[in-house]
Amino acid sequence: MFRIRRIFDDGVPVNRNAIVQVQQILRDQFPLTNRNDIEKLPEQLRNPMKYRFRSVLFVADDLKRNVKGFALLLHAPDLEFCYLDYISAAKNMSGGGIGGALYERVRDETSMLKSKGLFFECLPDDPQLCKDPAVLKQNISRLKFYEKYGARPLIHTKYETPVRPFQDNPPYLVVDTLGKNRKFRRDEIRGIVRAILERKYPDVCNKEYIQMVVDSITDNPVQFRPFRYITEEKIEPAKKSVPPDLKIALVCNERHVLHHVRERGYVESPVRVENILTALRKTQLFTEFPAHLFPEEHITAVHDPGFVRYLTAVSSLIPDDQSVYPYVFPICNNARPPKELPMRAGCYCIYHFRPINKSAYTAARHAVNCALTAASKILEGNYLAYALVRPPGHHAEYKVFGGFCYFNSTAIAAHYLSEQGRVAILDIDYHHGNGQQNIFYSRSDVLTVSIHGHPSFAYPFFSGFAEEVGEVSGRGYNVNIPLPEIISTEQYIKALEKAIKRIRRFNPQFLVVALGFDTSRGDPTGTWSIDGKTFEKIGDMIGELPYSTLVVQEGGYNTRTLGSDAVHFFTGLWKGSFL
Numbered sequence: 001m002f003r004i005r006r007i008f009d010d011g012v013p014v015n016r017n018a019i020v021q022v023q024q025i026l027r028d029q030f031p032l033t034n035r036n037d038i039e040k041l042p043e044q045l046r047n048p049m050k051y052r053f054r055s056v057l058f059v060a061d062d063l064k065r066n067v068k069g070f071a072l073l074l075h076a077p078d079l080e081f082c083y084l085d086y087i088s089a090a091k092n093m094s095g096g097g098i099g100g101a102l103y104e105r106v107r108d109e110t111s112m113l114k115s116k117g118l119f120f121e122c123l124p125d126d127p128q129l130c131k132d133p134a135v136l137k138q139n140i141s142r143l144k145f146y147e148k149y150g151a152r153p154l155i156h157t158k159y160e161t162p163v164r165p166f167q168d169n170p171p172y173l174v175v176d177t178l179g180k181n182r183k184f185r186r187d188e189i190r191g192i193v194r195a196i197l198e199r200k201y202p203d204v205c206n207k208e209y210i211q212m213v214v215d216s217i218t219d220n221p222v223q224f225r226p227f228r229y230i231t232e233e234k235i236e237p238a239k240k241s242v243p244p245d246l247k248i249a250l251v252c253n254e255r256h257v258l259h260h261v262r263e264r265g266y267v268e269s270p271v272r273v274e275n276i277l278t279a280l281r282k283t284q285l286f287t288e289f290p291a292h293l294f295p296e297e298h299i300t301a302v303h304d305p306g307f308v309r310y311l312t313a314v315s316s317l318i319p320d321d322q323s324v325y326p327y328v329f330p331i332c333n334n335a336r337p338p339k340e341l342p343m344r345a346g347c348y349c350i351y352h353f354r355p356i357n358k359s360a361y362t363a364a365r366h367a368v369n370c371a372l373t374a375a376s377k378i379l380e381g382n383y384l385a386y387a388l389v390r391p392p393g394h395h396a397e398y399k400v401f402g403g404f405c406y407f408n409s410t411a412i413a414a415h416y417l418s419e420q421g422r423v424a425i426l427d428i429d430y431h432h433g434n435g436q437q438n439i440f441y442s443r444s445d446v447l448t449v450s451i452h453g454h455p456s457f458a459y460p461f462f463s464g465f466a467e468e469v470g471e472v473s474g475r476g477y478n479v480n481i482p483l484p485e486i487i488s489t490e491q492y493i494k495a496l497e498k499a500i501k502r503i504r505r506f507n508p509q510f511l512v513v514a515l516g517f518d519t520s521r522g523d524p525t526g527t528w529s530i531d532g533k534t535f536e537k538i539g540d541m542i543g544e545l546p547y548s549t550l551v552v553q554e555g556g557y558n559t560r561t562l563g564s565d566a567v568h569f570f571t572g573l574w575k576g577s578f579l
């Protein structure tokens, strides 16, 4: 049993370990490969365009994370082609369908990237070019395998001219048109061949050699070798569907429905999650996972234990059908809190419109489990994960709740990820993410950035000013970008560009997005009017950041647009991340 998955970087231990195993396979199976080329693999993945190719690594691993094979694909977006650099099973691991499964995954990726074709080198099946009969036999079986997919060598060119005279076994350039039987113009192939030789072999091929090979391509359109091994052309087209390893891990808080405050004006209602979930299920972009239980210590890692104890205790005391509204706020004498638990609510609350009841606590506790489960999916190697939860959490501070929020799921998940590497939190809810600001205010390993309505007119009114920049060692690691009551799309995109620039400079291992759709047109709690197209653009811009990304649902209350806003945002995020 094995599964194929794409590895984006060496940010989490499970991926670091896979890359080390891939490097070992390279040493075992390709002993002539330059050591430096093997060592630079992690950097190649972290800086995708550094070598003028975007490197894409796939591994086939089993449940124990033993890598049984890998493929390294190089994508040239400028010339719209892909080059398969390596495809190999681990030592003593050939057969079992690993090579075939990897090749099909690579083809699907090439097709998804809208590349014109998949190019790679294959050693010759011509006895004139390969003198060793055993090697020749192996070469024949490889070319036969690729021919099943329609992939055949380019002919009437001097590509297979040995770089050094009398060198045996010079490779053909093979092209897979992904089942489309596409014709290539001479100039297209000349450009692609030049790029392969210049970018892949800068130390091996000199200028004269490259020019000689490029000039040798004269057919127009260029010719591929006629089928030699396959009699009938039954070529499988590459798949168009989203490969399973590129789906977004979705963890939804099913217990959110318990929490329903049926009062006029209480817009934080169960239908919000239902709308989003129904719309997202119609896309192909998600795989759903159930939430796991996580111990309370994850919550007390970012919240005051007294506050957590209080919420737990008071919600267990309140009868099922009743709510406690904080109405006494002992801000002057917090040292002597009221004895009665319901009365004490004001010690931990910033706003009197937030009730505490049994269901609120249960739903909030479950939202935390969802956010942590989604974060753990990131640590297992998923590149994108989404916790679709309510109640939201980003207004909950170290010691106080407020604004529909009880526990700060975003901050709890961010802290959990921060144990593995630096985290940037980008809050794009309409309201300031005062919770994360407060919780991480003196930390430099978690950058908090929030784009929101200016506190002079928008909740929470007391925080979100640009001059709040962090304190002590966290100074410079809190960024607030407050915006006016009425803004244009351009103004918003500009603010997002500024936020993204700061995040790139911070260069975290993980990105956590506190996602609010209350920036959308017609939202009862906001004043802006971001439309679907812009949500897609926002998703795309965030997706282009090269970090594993966890999205946690915060606000958004216009139930007529929530579903389509979510589809737009995640379509953009997915494209930005993978295309």
Ligand SMILES: [Zn+2]
Binding pocket: 429, 430, 431, 516, 518, 525, 554, 555, 556
């Ligand atoms: Zn909000």
